[in-house]
Amino acid sequence: MDLLANLVLGFEAALTLQNLGYATLGVVLGTAIGVLPGLGPVPTIAMLLPLTYALPPESAVIMLAGIFYGSQYGGSTTSILVNIPGESSSVVTCLDGHKMARNGQAGLALATAALSSFFAGCVATVLLAAFAPTLASVAFKFGPAEYFSLMVLGLLGAVALAHGSVLHAICMILFGILLGLVGTDITSGGQRFTMGFSELFDGIEFVALAMGLFGLAEVISNAGRQDDRQLVTKKLSGLWPSRADLRRMTAPAVRGTALGSLLGLLPGGGATLSSFAAYALEKKVSKRPRDFGTGVLEGVAAPEAANNAAAQTSFIPMLTLGMPSNAVMALMIGALMLHNIQPGPQVITNNPQLFWGLVASMWIGNVILVVLNLPMIFVWVKMLSIPYRYLFPSIILISCVGVFSVTNDVFGVFLMAAFGAIGYILLRLDCEVAPMLLGFVLGQSLEAYFRRAMLISDGSLWVFVERPLSAAMLILAATIVMTFFIPTLTRKRTEVFREAE
Structure with missing residues (x-):
């Protein structure tokens, strides 16, 4: 009965004219940036963070969430029609989706992607509604030691699942943590790493850092890209699959949804990892694995279901534990903090309208996406002709x-420009910047919980292993570190991410 009452509260919040409008705006904008190669949810959400400052918290989160899961829909369009993934999670869709388009089945491939994503989104929203409150009630039992161990586990998980070199990922996380320490010391009140700039006394502005690392760095790295996008077809037909096609896509969509829902919870996981894992799983269970890559429907249904499910279940650890599982969730934490809302178990109890309104808006958003995406496919196709120079x-x-609107100071713009240059250099050095953002977001909390645990235990480090839950998470973190030194696993990890590129 509590769940039903909470869902009623959520739909009352989500179905207001204002929130319904922002949900629609979010999913339409998300589809658009998913369609346009070179953009993505991370730089887009980073750019829109300042605009959400003027919105009510519920409207801001509903819109930003719509951009995230909406981009998973849109990314499949360019993968299928142009063989260029609009979003990293749609890389795998190119393998069979584009081949289907070349075989005259572009309409069927697009419909498969849309319906699989819709199914996965609905199931993932059910899981969010069902399990997030339970996880939040468990989180209330966490002390400083447990939270510190959880953050260590999350950061090491992000290292394991980050692209490229493990050493690079570790360095990026440490760099992010150091940036998070800039400003006033939480205990002594002294200034740290401010270099005499009074603008840094309150720390580095999250919006400037995020927009520089993801917005400006993306612009600089893509500025020289050639506009050589060519559609495989300009006429689309068969946008509704037959009964036989629906039966064929059902099992892959279910498997992709289950796998994506699980991987979306993992630190460092998310839509991209889920889509690759779902494709690999589908190939293993198929009776005709050699057909994959030649244009099979299952190769579209499974990864598209997985990436959408992962996009929505990744909200569970962010909202209930304050743990971002990927860069987008780190930005969502930033959006909540702009409204003085601390992510964690207290979100559900202190801001029930925000949490349950978000859950309800995901159902509404998925319906809007499937209703809009297929009829508007010709609009999205037309958008592919927009040159990057515009x-x-x-x-x-x-x-x-x-x-400037957030900081009300030119210093913030210069800071953003500096991080834009840093982000571009890091991209050129093959250093993924997402772990750096996670380190920055968790850096202050990591320090705060460590200090609290030390105060409680009179300076004894044994507090982290004396408490069973904290010890279990540290053992799991140590296990992850040990896997970095296993050659077979390291090679496999490298091969997986090389295929993704």
């Missing part, structure tokens, strides 16, 4: 205005 100046302008 997009990037507007992104820079929005970024500068957005940062």
Whole structure:
């Protein structure tokens, strides 16, 4: 009965004219940036963070969430029609989706992607509604030692699942943690790493860092890209699958949803990892594995279901534990903190309208996506002709205005520019910046919980192993570290991410 009452509360919040409008805006914008290669949910959400400052918290979170899971829908369009993934989670869809389009089945491939994503999104939302409150009640029993161990586990998990070198990922996380320590010391009140700038006394502005690392760095790295996108077909037909096609896609969509829902919970996991894992699983269980890559429907249904399910279940650890499982969730934490809302178990009890309104909006958003996506497919196809040279100046302008509106100071714009240059250099050095953002978001909390645990235990480090839950998480973290030194697993990890690139 409590769940039903909470869902009623959520739908009352989500179905207000304002929130319904922002949910629609979010999913439409998410589809659009998913369609346009070179953009993605991370830089888009980073750019829109300042604009959400003027919105009610519920509307802001509903819109940003819509952008995230909406981009998973849109990314499949370019993968299928142009063989260019609009979003990293849609890389696998190119393998069979584009082949289907070349075989005259573009409409069927697009419908398969949309319906599989819709099914996965609905199931993942049910899981969010059912399990998030339970996990939040468990989190209330966490002390400083448990939270510290959980964050260590999360950061090491992000290292294991980050692209590229493990050493690079560890360095990025440590760099992010150091950036999070800039400002006033939480205990002594002294200044740390501010270099005499009074603007840094309160720490580095999250919006400036996020927009620089993801918005400006993305613009710089893509500025020289050639506009050589060519559609495989300009006429689309068969946008509704037959009964036989529906039967064929059902089992792969169910398996992809289950796997994506699980991987979305993992630190460092998310839509991209889930889509690759679902494709690999589907190939293993198939009676015709050699057909994969030649244009089979199952190769589209499974990864598209997985990436959408992962996008929505990744909200569970972020909302209940305050643990971002990927870069987008780190940005969502930033959005909540702009509204003075601390992510964690207290979100459900202190802000029930926000939490349950978000859950309800995901159902509504998935319905809007499937209703809009297929009829508007010709609009999304037309968007593929927009040259990059028209997009990037507007992104820079929005970024500068957005940062200035939050900081009300030119220093924030210069800070964003500096992080844009740093982000570009890191991309050129094959260093993924997402672990750095996770380290920055968790850095202050990591320090705070460590200090609290030390105060409680009179300076004894044994507090982290004396408490069973904390010890279990540290053992799991140590196990993850040990896997870094197993050659077979290291090679396999490298092969997986090389295929993703």
